Amino acid sequence: MPSTKQYGTAGPANEAIGGIPTIHYLDFASRGRGQVVRLMWEDAGIAYTDVRYSFEEYPDSKKTVIAEKNPTTNVPVVEINGKILTQSYAMLRHFARQLGEYDGKTEEEKYWADAMCDIAVDWRTQFVNAFFHPQKEETYPKHQQTERVRFLNAFETHLTRHELSRPGPYVLGPTVTYADLVLYQVLHDENLTQEGMKGLQDYPRLRQLADAVERRPNVKAFRESERYLG
Numbered sequence: 001m002p003s004t005k006q007y008g009t010a011g012p013a014n015e016a017i018g019g020i021p022t023i024h025y026l027d028f029a030s031r032g033r034g035q036v037v038r039l040m041w042e043d044a045g046i047a048y049t050d051v052r053y054s055f056e057e058y059p060d061s062k063k064t065v066i067a068e069k070n071p072t073t074n075v076p077v078v079e080i081n082g083k084i085l086t087q088s089y090a091m092l093r094h095f096a097r098q099l100g101e102y103d104g105k106t107e108e109e110k111y112w113a114d115a116m117c118d119i120a121v122d123w124r125t126q127f128v129n130a131f132f133h134p135q136k137e138e139t140y141p142k143h144q145q146t147e148r149v150r151f152l153n154a155f156e157t158h159l160t161r162h163e164l165s166r167p168g169p170y171v172l173g174p175t176v177t178y179a180d181l182v183l184y185q186v187l188h189d190e191n192l193t194q195e196g197m198k199g200l201q202d203y204p205r206l207r208q209l210a211d212a213v214e215r216r217p218n219v220k221a222f223r224e225s226e227r228y229l230g
């Protein structure tokens with residue numbers, strides 16, 4: 001049986017998204033695509049139900065309960081008020097529109113947040129392929145020395161040069177977006193934010209962004225809570 005826990009007290013942000021959502025995801029500590037969805041909910045003050053499948057039970061659940069909810073048979077899957085949502089990045093953009101924040105105001109801003117998110121999506125795909133590869137001992141170190149460096153340099157350059165990002169600390173300067181959360185999570189999952197952001201010492205602008213995400217009051221409280229699993 002997956003573990004099911006309820007967090008938070010429903011408030012105006014729950015009203016904006018149509019109720020109290022339930023997320024179905026792997027019991028993968030505070031990592032993965034599902035964690036970005038939790039991060040946005042925590043930041044926005046959204047109460048939610050967290051259903052976690054252990055790695056042992058997941059293969060069976062994938063064929064049954066997950067397959068019933070999602071034809072592509074993977075997670076995260078979100079249920080809200082009888083509605084099923086799939087595809088983590090589409091969900092984040094959907095919640096951003098419903099909340100009226102997290103995706104910029106102008107068309108230029110929305111484009112730039114989406115573009116930066118999509119680079120992080122490409123990065124995560126490469127990270128996951130290398131990290132969960134049967135020959136991980138070879139593929140992950142190679143990824144760390146090649147593709148990961150390419151993405152780190154690309155983000156550092158974009159954040160330093162693009163007129164919307166330059167003022168910092170976020171992708172859209174002072175305004176947080178879902179793209180910051182997506183980027184933060186891949187930095188975290190690649191173990192670059194741990195030990196005082198040690199992995200970002202050569203990337204000051206990325207470090208500034210990751211620091212700013214961690215300092216957001218609700219994110220800070222989440223990270224300091226028992227429900228944050230490292």
Ligand SMILES: N[C@@H](CCC(=O)N[C@@H](CS)C(=O)NCC(=O)O)C(=O)O
Binds near residue numbers: 074
């Ligand atoms: N594009 C999908 C990708 C979903 C995906 O690959 N999820 C992974 C976990 S992060 C998964 O379900 N892995 C186990 C499986 O494929 O059954 C999304 O963003 O939601």
